[in-house]
Amino acid sequence: MTESSFILKHPLRVRVFHYLLAASFLTLAVTGIMLYFKLLAEPAMNTAMQVHVVAGVVLTMDALAFFFLAFDRVVLFTKRTFTFSGNDIKWFAVLGGYPQKILLHKKVDVPPMGKYNAGQKLFGICVLVGGTLLILSGWVLWALPHAVPHGAASMIGSIHLYASWVLILFLFVHLFLGIYMWDDFKAMFVDGRIPYEDAAEKAPLWVKNDLRRLG
Amino acid sequence: MNQETKTYRKGEIPGIIAINARECKGCDACKRFCPTGAITGMFGTTHRVDVDRCISCGQCLINCPFGAPYETVDPVDEVAAKLADKHVTVVGIIAPAVRVAIGEPFGMPAGSLVTGKMYSAMKKAGFVILDNNFAADLTIMEEGTEFIQRARHALFGEKAEHGGGIGPLPQFTSCCPAWVRFVETNYPALIPNLSSAKSPQQMAGAVAKTYGAAQVFNVAPESVYTVGIMPCTAKKFEASRPEFQSAWHFTKEKGGSAPSAPYPDIDAVLTTRDLARLLKKMKINLAAENDAEGGTLFAEYTGAGTIFGNTGGVMEAALRTAWVVLTGTPLSKIEFTAVRGLKGVKSAAVTLRDRKYGKEVTVKVAVVHDIRANIRPIVEEVMAGRSPYHFIEVMNCPGGCINGGGQPVCDTGSSWIGRVLPSFAWS
Ligand code: SF4
Numbered sequence: 190m191t192e193s194s195f196i197l198k199h200p201l202r203v204r205v206f207h208y209l210l211a212a213s214f215l216t217l218a219v220t221g222i223m224l225y226f227k228l229l230a231e232p233a234m235n236t237a238m239q240v241h242v243v244a245g246v247v248l249t250m251d252a253l254a255f256f257f258l259a260f261d262r263v264v265l266f267t268k269r270t271f272t273f274s275g276n277d278i279k280w281f282a283v284l285g286g287y288p289q290k291i292l293l294h295k296k297v298d299v300p301p302m303g304k305y306n307a308g309q310k311l312f313g314i315c316v317l318v319g320g321t322l323l324i325l326s327g328w329v330l331w332a333l334p335h336a337v338p339h340g341a342a343s344m345i346g347s348i349h350l351y352a353s354w355v356l357i358l359f360l361f362v363h364l365f366l367g368i369y370m371w372d373d374f375k376a377m378f379v380d381g382r383i384p385y386e387d388a389a390e391k392a393p394l395w396v397k398n399d400l401r402r403l404g
Numbered sequence: 405m406n407q408e409t410k411t412y413r414k415g416e417i418p419g420i421i422a423i424n425a426r427e428c429k430g431c432d433a434c435k436r437f438c439p440t441g442a443i444t445g446m447f448g449t450t451h452r453v454d455v456d457r458c459i460s461c462g463q464c465l466i467n468c469p470f471g472a473p474y475e476t477v478d479p480v481d482e483v484a485a486k487l488a489d490k491h492v493t494v495v496g497i498i499a500p501a502v503r504v505a506i507g508e509p510f511g512m513p514a515g516s517l518v519t520g521k522m523y524s525a526m527k528k529a530g531f532v533i534l535d536n537n538f539a540a541d542l543t544i545m546e547e548g549t550e551f552i553q554r555a556r557h558a559l560f561g562e563k564a565e566h567g568g569g570i571g572p573l574p575q576f577t578s579c580c581p582a583w584v585r586f587v588e589t590n591y592p593a594l595i596p597n598l599s600s601a602k603s604p605q606q607m608a609g610a611v612a613k614t615y616g617a618a619q620v621f622n623v624a625p626e627s628v629y630t631v632g633i634m635p636c637t638a639k640k641f642e643a644s645r646p647e648f649q650s651a652w653h654f655t656k657e658k659g660g661s662a663p664s665a666p667y668p669d670i671d672a673v674l675t676t677r678d679l680a681r682l683l684k685k686m687k688i689n690l691a692a693e694n695d696a697e698g699g700t701l702f703a704e705y706t707g708a709g710t711i712f713g714n715t716g717g718v719m720e721a722a723l724r725t726a727w728v729v730l731t732g733t734p735l736s737k738i739e740f741t742a743v744r745g746l747k748g749v750k751s752a753a754v755t756l757r758d759r760k761y762g763k764e765v766t767v768k769v770a771v772v773h774d775i776r777a778n779i780r781p782i783v784e785e786v787m788a789g790r791s792p793y794h795f796i797e798v799m800n801c802p803g804g805c806i807n808g809g810g811q812p813v814c815d816t817g818s819s820w821i822g823r824v825l826p827s828f829a830w831s
């Protein structure tokens with residue numbers, strides 16, 4: 190591979206899924222915070238709730254469509270996020286070298302990672318588990334609150350609340366690092382491709398073990 | 405409660421139910437259970453109760469998935485203080501539907517019938533027992549004979565025995581205070597159609613403070629403190645109605661000792677939940693009690709009083725009475741099963757011979773529960789003069805008092821009768 194080579198990291202269906210996921214989740218997070226803190230007057234709160242519901246429906250449709258239309262990707266993503274090695278622990282020990290790089294402008298040794306580094310794996314697990322919990326609990330709270338046992342209803346309400354807080358906090362880190370890793374950010378939002386050198390530096394195991402040259 | 409209201413008289417408690425703003429999630433579920441549209445607030449916002457439209461039935465309280473509605477009236481401490489006062493005779497008036505629900509808060513399976521244990525626990529707490537089934541028998545005699553009078557007036561032009569007016573048909577039952585208030589606030593033109601008989605709770609209170617004080621307890625009427633033990637939050641409202649001070653009026657008219665300020669026939673109402681709290685506060689474990697007898701004349705009753713707590717129960721009991729009075733013969737089969745069951749509106753026709761007039765009479769009756777879902781077409785028909793019925797039993801709560809707003813909040817799901825389909829709340 191030459192210096193000008195690019196690698197397709199995020200195929201189109203992943204990018205479309207991610208566009209919708211990003212738009213709906215950000216909307217859900219903002220309206221959810223408004224609803225939780227009861228920040229607005231009654232009609233505006235009602236509008237926030239309606240927007241929240243619509244965004245929730247979009248998120249559900251997006252997740253279902255991706256699950257059925259890109260099942261191979263779901264399996265691959267799940268496998269990658271749930272595959273751990275000693276390197277992941279070492280990665281966490283230095284937090285991927287990001288604090289040192291960002292705060293101290295120092296470069297430290299970072300253990301080699303696959304397509305997703307240990308932090309992204311953790312975020313991936315949170316998205317998979319938390320996202321599923323949020324979708325299911327959201328539907329029960331919206332459409333069936335009157336039909337579930339009372340104890341279950343308040344538990345489902347708590348699950349919805351805590352899962353959303355965890356994902357919102359992770360979202361800040363995800364957004365920050367996403368923008369910090371500008372090439373990856375562009376790849377996800379523009380054409381799916383990242384420069385070879387970038388991939389070789391940040392995900393050497395992926396480049397070494399999973400990639401093959403096309404043409 | 406300090407607020408301007410338009411549909412309450414002086415002395416009446418406005419708004420037995422309120423919503424805790426901190427707990428309310430704005431999910432809208434309660435609106436699906438409110439019979440009067442009294443719950444305001446847009447989807448996603450804190451909901452509130454419009455007390456002027458509220459009939460205090462408590463259905464929102466037992467059905468809110470997040471426990472946000474609460475009762476504004478909590479007489480547990482007051483009743484505990486009266487029980488501790490040796491100069492007061494505290495009469496516990498136990499409604500039929502309480503005895504099948506009070507076991508639950510003490511860890512017994514839902515639906516356990518614990519009449520004997522309840523008598524025992526309440527006596528231990530210091531109550532004298534007046535089983536409301538006894539008063540339900542009185543209500544049935546009143547309501548049944550009133551119906552016969554109205555029917556004979558409508559069919560044969562019979563005049564009132566002691567002068568005065570006779571109400572029109574159909575006759576509505578009047579023992580559900582939520583239904584009575586529903587009529588008063590939504591269909592005042594139908595007030596004459598309501599039976600003039602008091603509910604069993606109010607008859608029990610008046611009897612306890614008159615006949616009971618003089619003949620059973622041998623104490624002064626004002627030292628009798630009557631406590632309705634009810635499955636119902638609306639009974640708290642009913643007890644506060646100013647017309648229910650008849651024991652005081654009676655005692656005064658008879659020249660007895662009566663304080664200058666009137667006292668109510670019912671001093672306090674404990675819901676099933678309240679009673680459980682009271683007993684727990686007094687460290688009485690109902691589940692561990694042995695069965696006991698009521699111990700007074702007021703604990704005697706027939707099977708008619710027992711079925712009051714279910715939808716169709718009042719009608720069935722009234723029909724049995726009407727049958728005996730009209731035909732002069734006892735019923736061979738003592739059950740009118742056509743009015744049992746959980747269908748929203750049940751109807752039946754009974755043909756019997758009125759021995760006084762020597763004519764066959766077909767009585768058409770209807771039984772309605774869950775007024776939110778079922779009552780409007782029935783009352784619209786009556787208003788339009790097209791109703792085929794002569795006697796209509798109405799109970800506000802789905803299934804009757806057994807599912808009343810004062811019962812233990814059922815944790816196995818709130819919509820046990822229908823309403824399991826999804827609701828997509830929006831505005
Ligand atoms: S059901 Fe409960 S939480 Fe939901 S809006 Fe009504 S009172 Fe609020």
Ligand code: SF4
Pocket residue numbers: 421437438439440441442443453454457458459460461462463464465
């Ligand atoms: S108590 Fe009954 S009438 Fe009042 S708000 Fe609740 S459900 Fe509606």
Ligand code: SF4
Pocket residue numbers: 461579580581582583635636637638639799800801804805806807808809810
């Ligand atoms: S049906 Fe029974 S519990 Fe319900 S409001 Fe009427 S009297 Fe009360």
